[in-house]
Amino acid sequence: MTIYSLYIYDRHCACVYYHDWHRAKRPKPANEGGGLYNAVNRGVAPQSSESSVQTTPTFNSPRNTLSLNTGHVVAVGEPTTPLPQQTEHEVSKSNALPFDEEAKLVYGVVISLRNMVKKLSGRDELFTSYRTSAYRLHLLETVSGYKFVMLSDPNTDNLRFVMRQLYNGPFIDYAVRNPLVPMDSREQGIDNDYFRAATDRFIRGLSVFGP
């Protein structure tokens, strides 16, 4: 029983916040020009091509703040050869997607399923979750079009109430009521230290989060 990750999307189909916990494969940093907003998650933000191409970000603080462990600089235009100490990382991440692509895939799946459920039911019925052999995805859509998407262990019960609490608590307190966070700006996410800390505390305190 565990929770893997949380994505928040705005009504313009863009990811405004991302947070992960027990993920096996970290997403690769997003491509530059992939359309990812600033302030979504420091760890997956596009890395500038001038410094540290392909350096593997390591996350060691519980809040997912990024700290680079290598100072290697690869000149622009040179083929990026994985450095010896990174080979292991690179292999384990070989089929991982860059974050911007992953975020688009998640959004696409969620929207398609939501439309399919609406169409099939013939009334405005909401898509709530799906399950595969490895994980379960839950969706909560707010009236303002924000979508909370949570990935958890396949055996967890529905987590909509958790996302509802996340919305009523940290999201309202540290994003909506925060004058420094531009909501609906179409260029910036809602990530800030307080929101991240409050979300982290809340999720880690849940019984479904596990040890």
Add this chain to the structure above:
Amino acid sequence: MAIFGLWIINKAGGLVYQRNFAEGLAPLTSNEYLVLAGTLHGIHAITSRISPAAGSSSGAQVIEGETFKMTIMLTATGTKFVLLTSLAETTADVILQKVYEAYSDAVMKNPFHTPEMPIRSEGFETRVTTVIGIGQS
């Protein structure tokens, strides 16, 4: 406890069989069902790609709405059997297994059936009626 419908989707994403049972979901045209089946086929492929867990993941197995769910069984040959039921239905997997059995017997062993094409077989219809009839009681 209700079974709303059964779809069979071939390995290319085409809907080869569709039948409604209990009332409860919107009646759609056959064209709309074709589109939905194609969408489901695509989603199924993507869901196995976005797994956050270690190791590989299957595609979506159960998709839930507020009052109904879709149980998807993928066979070794890539054909998908989809059962639309109420949320409380617990026998969906068993029913799909039986439908697969009926499909193997009445469709795949039928020399007049063209693989990957829509299924029009009276024998299969009867077998499905028997299977779902059992599930509904």
